Amino acid sequence: MTALRDSLAGRIAVVGSGIAGLVTALSLAPQPVVLLTRAALGGESSSGWAQGGIAAALGPDDSTELHIADTMAAGDGLCDENAVQTLLSGTGEAMSALERFGVRFDRTSEGALQFGLEAAHSRKRIIHANGDGTGAAIVQALTAAVRTCPSITLLEGVEVRRLLTTDGIVSGLLCSGPDGGFTLPATRVVLATGGIGGLYDASTNPAGNFGQGIMLAARAGAELRDMEFVQFHPTALATPRRPLALVSEAVRGEGAILLNEKGERFMSGTPGAELAPRDVVARAIGREIARGGKVYLDARKVLGDRFALRFPLIHALCTEAGIDPARDLIPVRPAAHYHMGGVATNTAGQSSVEGLWVVGEASCTGLHGANRLASNSLLEATIMGLAAARDIAGRAEARPRSVAEVALGAEPDLRRARDIASRDLSVVRNQEGLDRAIADLLPLATSVGPSSDPALVALSIAVFARLREESRGAHARSDFPAQHDKAERRTMTLTAILDTARELNTHPLAASA
Template sequence: MQSLAPLVAPVAGQIAVVGSGIAGLMTALELAPRPVVLVTRADLGRESSSLWAQGGIAASLGPEDDPEQHVDDTLRAGAGLCDPEAVRGILSQARDAIETLERYGVRFDRNADGSYALGLEAAHGRHRILHAGGDGSGAAITEALVKAVLNTPSITCLTGVEARRVCVTDGGVSGLWLQSGDEAMILPTSQVVLATGGLGGLYDATTNPRGNVGQGVMMAARAGAVLTDLEFVQFHPTALDVPRTPLALVSEAVRGAGAWLINGAGERFMADTPGAELAPRDVVARAIHAQIARGERVYLDATRAIGEDFAAKFPIIHQFCREAGIDPARAPIPVRPAAHYYMGGIATDLRGRTTVPGLWAVGECACTGLHGANRLASNSLLEAVVMGRRAARDIYETARPMSQTEPSRAAPQMLPKAEADDIRPIVSQYLGMIRDRAGIEAALRALRPLAMGNGPGADAAIVALGIACFAALRTESRGGHARSDFPEPEAVSTRRRMTLDDIFTASGTLLAPASQPLPETLT
């Protein structure tokens, strides 16, 4: 393994982008010709949720569609907590985003007449999902962007290197703490972009890479950034229910093509629900969860609507099914909900700026307000492209000098290897699809000392404690946050913002006797 020192020295002072999914790759590309160092703990794009995305990218490009209809669908799915300015600002740039991806080599699927082949997904009122390579859209987009990055001289890639902390001096970014093997160093930089993905790896059942446990949220929190909407975790309704880690995704596009959800008795239990199988994801996921809780197994039956065309339309899903001994053209596919996408995260504006000078966040680790309480399917890849471009433009136009007090380039000691093994059972049991006060308080009690400690589980525990704290304070059910003790939404609901210090304070107060009120800023 090569030493960090000769890798870090040539890129000192450059803009640092952490993460090589679509958001990170796009940010680095759009910053050219400014020198950028792209830091990723695996090979480019290999350990990102982007690579596994099947559903595609939402864009209102059809002849009967327009951005306002896309806005309306997004606001409805977001269950009253979307930021309308963010929704309109991001969705209005869909055409530019698609054209930008095509310039970087992405080839979207088209009809015989040359028009885009647009698919339908849950809660969309129009066919507006673009795919690249059928159900391999994420891989196709990621691979095209990786190729473009490797052909861009201004980008230096540090692969196999893990970012562990954002260093802050005099209130602003001054460096990035890197570790590789048994070596740690500080990369001096005044501009850092976090594009680290989500936190599905905190759950036993997830469609995300196992190592995605909210590293970006943790680093931003430790740097003093404001976090928002941490309670909202989206569970994809249809992960392939076979022994596999992580679970393979059965794209919503299969339901968009007409597949039905049935239980073991063959009953189509979503038939009378508004939208049926294409109701918002939180609705479908909870309906499946209810069937499973009653002892039923749930299946996605594509034999009638797709049949022998399944392998051609969904080659990746077909391969997953065949590996499990299932022929989806002739037999229903067993499915279950699994942690899939994080609506909350690091609070940013529409330039990608966090509340810490010199720190930007894009993609799933960031929270712009686009998704509200429940992400509309396939809006996430669009957000990654649009916000990656916006952050790059903002950084390009922002001259931020290095701090006069730079951190030492040599970290004083190695941080322990970050682990989530002790955190995963707590999160899975108490902070899953259906929550209640007793479970949330059990999570708070178990997570708080871990988050405030220095052990290998501390980083993951910080993120999990944030979920628990925000969940405790939201005494209603809304979107991706469902409480059995508060099953109805409140008439008026707002988004909450907290720093890590706020989370530590609130979690301690929530576990104290009821006579001790929360600080006014947290109520």
């Protein structure tokens, strides 16, 4: 391992092999890159499970301005307008890059791109690849391109445990691999490690994804932003399967409706009905379940026997659960799906730590605000991968710095943090639950045990949520249902988060939890 480490020292290090990481690595060519991934290349990635597609305002009746307006509306006042305009203006470049890397998008018989509709979009602008298998199709094409790219060295089965810094500047990575721990000197690191869905029992994300990139960056001193905003997808397939299978919003885009166990279409009086913003639909379904009811998606009339052809992956998942969508109601429930918060970055992916870029779901650019517009995530991952690569390529390589030896520590264990987050940081929150979560998570996060890393991420969510005494976007509080007149974003370092948690932990409700 020493010889390998020495041969890779000084290369640009990209951590994670979802769409954001793969695009970054490919776009850096011919600069030497080492791509580190905890699982097999492209495995255990939320990108690979994405069904909905990519939002791209490329249709004849569409425009970037309309896409910006829809994104800003879904973000519920918290979008960074400059970030929205900058990123969405790169849509055409992003789609061209994906096709250049081998992705083949679904087209009509005349060769034009096919566009679908999803919630809160004013136009049909969702582009798919292989129907409802968009994420898998993109990841498959990108991984094939990576494996044949001579400038990329791939390290599979390697987990990054710590980001090493010297005088506050990135100097290397502490890694755990098949042969044990090792350090990898690096002065330019890109974190593309995905989301936080593994912190929840009910999630559509890989169960091992607890926000590793957020943890790594926070421990290195990077600023975190908007951590309270966790999007719950309204329609996960309600079965014992874990992670929960996703029933794409595109099914509702085709006209499927939501019914409760009484056969009532409970969303009919809501603006947008089944295609209202995700937070609205998730809370409506959550209320039906909270009263002891059940919720179903009914695609029998609008799709019937066409369901299997239009949504082959979802059909297979339903069949696995003994459900025939052409003839049966599909049981659904909300599940943690996407994190709008993360490591604070600019539109080039730069974090507040010199030498550290963060792209994809681990980052917070301000594009999504308080509630991500459907299918903007794969677009952002691609655009930010291109932008970070361009930014890194335009900078001179920093001089190597000494890397201190650091103990590897215990392998992360998510179970305790997952129990707490599932209990108190779910679809609807309140002060009692948030104070209880902080009281339970603080000692775990400040320990040196296996719960420390996931607890740190969950604690950050809890602290940000406790401080936001309003309901906005994906953050809903039963004790503060109203929305403030002025929308404000919050940015904190780990030191500030821990200090705030200790202060909040003296609250009477927390002390008695």
